[in-house]
Amino acid sequence: MEKSNFYKFSVKLRWPAVCRNRSVEILKERPDIVEQMNYFREKIANILKIICRKPHQIDPSHAMSGVRLWFSSGQDVYDFIIRQPEFDWEIVPEISVINEITGEMQNYDVVYTPSGITID
Amino acid sequence: MPTKNTYISVVGALPISFDLHESMNIGPVVASSNSNKSLSFPYATVNSEQNLQDMLNSSNFKHTKLLCPEELFKKYLFFDGVTCLPDFPGLKTLELDANRCSPQILSLLLSVYFNPKIIFLLGYDISNPEELSRTKRIAISHPHIKFMYICNPPRTYQLDDLENGFCDSYIKYQEFIDGKK
Numbered sequence: 001m002e003k004s005n006f007y008k009f010s011v012k013l014r015w016p017a018v019c020r021n022r023s024v025e026i027l028k029e030r031p032d033i034v035e036q037m038n039y040f041r042e043k044i045a046n047i048l049k050i051i052c053r054k055p056h057q058i059d060p061s062h063a064m065s066g067v068r069l070w071f072s073s074g075q076d077v078y079d080f081i082i083r084q085p086e087f088d089w090e091i092v093p094e095i096s097v098i099n100e101i102t103g104e105m106q107n108y109d110v111v112y113t114p115s116g117i118t119i120d
Numbered sequence: 121m122p123t124k125n126t127y128i129s130v131v132g133a134l135p136i137s138f139d140l141h142e143s144m145n146i147g148p149v150v151a152s153s154n155s156n157k158s159l160s161f162p163y164a165t166v167n168s169e170q171n172l173q174d175m176l177n178s179s180n181f182k183h184t185k186l187l188c189p190e191e192l193f194k195k196y197l198f199f200d201g202v203t204c205l206p207d208f209p210g211l212k213t214l215e216l217d218a219n220r221c222s223p224q225i226l227s228l229l230l231s232v233y234f235n236p237k238i239i240f241l242l243g244y245d246i247s248n249p250e251e252l253s254r255t256k257r258i259a260i261s262h263p264h265i266k267f268m269y270i271c272n273p274p275r276t277y278q279l280d281d282l283e284n285g286f287c288d289s290y291i292k293y294q295e296f297i298d299g300k301k
Binding site: 073120 | 187230
């Protein structure tokens with residue numbers, strides 16, 4: 001039987017500037033933006049394959065600000081966050097963690113420091 | 121999220137000469153920091169950074185959920201085995217601080233959070249009057265849970281004033297486990 005994955009960590013990656021805050025109506029009229037968004041999703045999938053060692057997932061639901069990504073490993077999400085500049089991406093500086101005991105989602109701010117990142 | 125467990129065993133800071141694998145037959149075992157490394161525990165509580173680092177580097181705790189207060193959790197959020205302790209209701213009323221209390225008190229708080237029928241206290245140190253008082257306060261605030269203090273003879277009478285506090289020997293504890301197998 002296939003083992004189900006538990007995606008404990010989640011971050012949101014902002015769309016490229018031209019794709020942000022676009023309503024569904026606008027997207028219907030602008031197939032070029034939709035194409036860019038699809039290309040962006042493909043690119044994310046490829047990069048995740050390179051960075052992540054444990055299972056991960058791109059949230060299929062649409063959000064105006066960006067794409068939600070799910071990670072099962074904390075080390076993978078850390079790598080993904082610190083390697084943003086390499087891919088010229090921008091992550092919403094917030095990380096969500098599902099508490100395995102309570103089942104609740106806890107949100108923390110990601111603070112960038114000269115030596116790396118800290119959680120507040 | 122853990123399923124409902126009827127019995128939980130809390131392993132305190134004192135050394136134990138009992139096969140803790142046996143305890144796993146009746147329910148989860150919660151370890152208190154790194155004081156006992158005899159078993160791969162399902163859960164272990166910790167509120168000191170030094171101990172947490174030691175546990176993260178120890179192969180015994182590789183498959184253990186290391187539960188720590190939020191303050192410490194934030195520093196180790198990206199470590200896969202580290203989980204944030206839940207917000208224990210009534211902590212202020214109990215005059216307890218999750219960041220400063222002993223790991224065995226944290227284990228006890230976690231166990232009562234799971235709301236079992238009986239909590240077995242193994243290798244649990246109640247020689248310190250403050251620790252005993254904290255344990256009693258937790259027991260009094262959870263009257264529906266039985267707190268079974270397990271020790272070698274002679275038995276202690278320190279929990280006898282509690283309506284839900286009992287004391288028994290490791291032999292009786294083993295017999296209880298055998299009966300549930």
